[in-house]
Amino acid sequence: SRAATLAVVTALPAELANLSTRADSGLGADVLIGGFVVRTGPSRILARSVGPGLAPLGVTGFLSDPHIELLTGSGTTLATNDNWDAPSIAPVASSVGAFGFSPGSRDAALISTVQPGPHVVVASAADRSSTGNTLIEIYDTRTSAGVLTNLSARARVPAGDGTLIAGFVVRGNAAMTVLIRAIGPALTSLGVPAALPSTRLSLVHNGETLFTNSRWALAGNALAIREAARQTGAFALVPGSADSALLVTLPPGAYTAVLDSPTGAGGVALVEVYEVR
Numbered sequence: 001s002r003a004a005t006l007a008v009v010t011a012l013p014a015e016l017a018n019l020s021t022r023a024d025s026g027l028g029a030d031v032l033i034g035g036f037v038v039r040t041g042p043s044r045i046l047a048r049s050v051g052p053g054l055a056p057l058g059v060t061g062f063l064s065d066p067h068i069e070l071l072t073g074s075g076t077t078l079a080t081n082d083n084w085d086a087p088s089i090a091p092v093a094s095s096v097g098a099f100g101f102s103p104g105s106r107d108a109a110l111i112s113t114v115q116p117g118p119h120v121v122v123a124s125a126a127d128r129s130s131t132g133n134t135l136i137e138i139y140d141t142r143t144s145a146g147v148l149t150n151l152s153a154r155a156r157v158p159a160g161d162g163t164l165i166a167g168f169v170v171r172g173n174a175a176m177t178v179l180i181r182a183i184g185p186a187l188t189s190l191g192v193p194a195a196l197p198s199t200r201l202s203l204v205h206n207g208e209t210l211f212t213n214s215r216w217a218l219a220g221n222a223l224a225i226r227e228a229a230r231q232t233g234a235f236a237l238v239p240g241s242a243d244s245a246l247l248v249t250l251p252p253g254a255y256t257a258v259l260d261s262p263t264g265a266g267g268v269a270l271v272e273v274y275e276v277r
Contacts, residue, residue: 013174014170014175014176014252015170015172015176015275016148016151016169016178018096018097018138018139018167018171019138019166019167019168019169020137020166020168021136021155021164021166022167023156023157023165024132025125025134026155026156027128029268030155030268031124031155032124032134032153032155033121033122033123033154034138034151035150036119036151037148038114038117038119039149040116040146041116041145041147042113042115042116042145043114043146043148044111044112044113044141045112045138045139045141045148046096046098046111046138047109047112047136047138048068049066049134050107050136051065051066051106051135052065052101052102053101053135054133054135057099059133061133063125063133065082065106065126066106066107066108066125066126067126068081068109068123070112070114071120072117072118072120078112079110079112082108084108084109086101089101089109092141095141096140096141116146121138149274150232150272150274150275151168151272152271154268156266157196157259157266158266159264159265160264161260161264162266163259164182164260164271165258165259165271166273167257168273169253169255173252175249175252176249176252176275177228177248178248178250178274179225179228179232179245179246179272179274180245180248180257180274181216181229181234181243181244181246181270181272182199182201182270182271183269184197184242184243184261184268185199185241185242185243186235186237187268187269195267195269196268197263197265198214198262198263198265199244199260199262199269200244200261201213201244201245201258203248204257204258205254210248215241215242215243215244216237216241216243217240221247222239228247231276234272234274247276257271259271
């Protein structure tokens, strides 16, 4: 046969894990929506909608009785939950390092095996009439072949000091390049009303702000950002828009992407995290 090349790899490939997003979950179209994509194979995931569980973390104004719904990207409901089931959820949550819930709390959680492709998690009030701060968490339980490949979260950012927060973990022994975007104005062309007129994006690690951007086209690597969006399948941004983006290579660890308004305005916004390969 023709000559073959043998490579010895000493580092585990990097992958995204433990995706989360926190914001106010409102009513109707203003509920907190988290999206994720699975590649390579089925993935057994733990998804949680946390309200009362935020109290011990010092969060006030949380949703008192959250509900969670897991859907395919085409809108088919796969699973729902109102109040979490301790015997089935607690051992899995502990195995992936998720913080525990108080016995009898009204937080919501479910475990489901999902197929490759896009999926959506919706966090809303169980009574459909309450609002409050909510945390969506999506964990890969590491018991199946699937890998989480990107995260998105959409919510209404309150005026003033309102934020939309997305957390993610780079897992493995190698660095990973990620495209992170904070979308406001571009949502208007997608038919989303009352979009945030401008965004600011900050990437935080261990309490330190590593990078910031408030207009993606003014970034020094704007051409690379546009190419990364094309490569990952993200919709294109208008060069002069007030949307924000970062293209960065990160070592393993936990990171937080914070979206806010540089002017203190309010509106609907979207934060996205894509792996770039």
